[in-house]
Amino acid sequence: MLQIPGQWGPAKIIGHSAAEAAASKIRLIFVDDDDDFREAASAELEDLGFAVTTYASGTALLAAIEQSISDIAADVIVLDWNMPDMTGIELVPRLRRQGIKLPIVFLTGRSTPYLESAALDHGALDFVDKARGMPILAKRVRLIFESSKRPPELAVDETLEYGKLQLKPRISRVFWNGLDVNLTLTEFNVVRLLASNAGNHVSYRAVYDCMHHVGFIAGSGEHGYRTNVRSTIKRIRNKFRVIDPTFSEIENYPSFGYRWGGPPEAKPEAK
Secondary structure: OEEOOOOOOOEEEOOOHHHHHOOOOEEEEEEOOOHHHHHHHHHHHHHOOEEEEEEOOHHHHHHHHHHOOOOOEEOEEEEEOOOOOOOHHHHHHHHHHOOOOOOEEEEEOOOOHHHHHHHHHOOOOEEEEHHHOHHHHHHHHHHHHHHHOOOOOOOOOOOEEEOOEEEEOOOOEEEEOOEEOOOOHHHHHHHHHHHHOOOOOEEHHHHHHHHOOOOOOOOOOOOOHHHHHHHHHHHHHHHHHHHOOOOOOEEEEOOOEEEEOOOOOOOOOOO
């Protein structure tokens, strides 16, 4: 029987010695249809200290979960973006319907702001270009794993209020005038960051670190990540405006970042 304790807890089938042997390592499910790449990548990740279970397709992973015929033990799932039977984007909702709520990282050979944004919108916590290599993937997976073990910051029923805005961290939901804004987890984290610093500017870099993790690098050029931040902020604003066409709480300071309403402050130094 597949067990999924906690929101981001490890999933495993009880009673398999292979899972017990790998308990001291971060356990990855690695899904990629390229046999040579999958074999080479999994071997390198194992050399880097991970316990890796591989699947050649999304269909194969779903079959193993549904039939419980394989040792399935994982802390993080790594998905190839393009697979012939089922893309990574198509696989994610099917995993969620099976009760699999493990952190998901997309791996792709085509890194663009559009694809990265789509991955985050579909619930991924990270998006890694294959060209960056397995050591970079390994570092990002470790950061995700460590963050998943942190204790909850807030009491179960606590609600944060900022004027018309209400945040419910336990369920990662945002409400405006009592109506659910229907934000993704990433968008919720961005709004929480801005609202918790109401009246103060938050830099592009800080917003991007919130969307991923500190030190994440993507996009072209020294400030290439700003394109992705702008796209995310635009989506957030549009979702608020579906509820309230007059919504204008997220203000932009072009050379620095954004802020959530509040009284004027000294002009920030551009970064």
